Amino acid sequence: MSLGFDGIFVMADAANPREAYLFTKWFFENKGVGLTLVSPGFVPSMRAALEDPAIQNNPILGFGRVLEDLNKAKLRNFHVFPGRLxxxxxxxxxxEAVFLGQVSPQEAVDAFVKHAEEVFRLYADDLREFREKHQIVW
Structure with missing residues (x-):
């Protein structure tokens, strides 16, 4: 399960994989977003962060320079595009269907690809406009 680029994984040989999965699901739904927003391992993606001295002037993390560079770039500094949600x-x-054994991993991937392709088809005009404006969709 993932809130972004990192994730928490349940190992195949876990003693209680279902309980581990349910805990992970609960954690992400109830605690994960708040922890991610304050985690020092993530680059803040909001312009307001440029005004925060704790972020701007941190010599170790260097977020101030990173944010300046990202906000000048033509490409998006996060993976948001029409239809993403x-x-x-x-x-x-x-x-969840894979973890519960209702479908195979391949069936899950196939279903996800089919769903994504349908969403991209429905948002084709918006995606084209977005691509022209931002130079990239990712």
């Missing part, structure tokens, strides 16, 4: 909305239920 519609695509991502299927992830929890697809992952």
């Amino acid at each position: 519609d695509v991502r909305a299927q992830e929890p239920s697809i992952a």
Whole structure:
């Protein structure tokens, strides 16, 4: 399960994989977002962070310079595009179906790809406009 680029994983040989999965799901739904927002391992993606001395002047993390560079770049500094939430909305239920043994991993991937392709088809005009404005969709 993931809130972004990092994740928490349940090992195949875990003593109690279902309980581990349910805890992980609870953690992300109830605690994960708040912890991610204050985690020093993540680059803040908001312009307001440029005004925060704790972020701007941190000599170890160097977020101030990173944020300046990202905000000048033509590409997006986070992976948001029209339809993204519609695509991502299927992830929890697809992952849960695999963990519960209702579908194979390949069936889950196939279902996700089919869903994503449909969303991209529905958002084709918006994605084209977004790509022209930002130079990239990712």
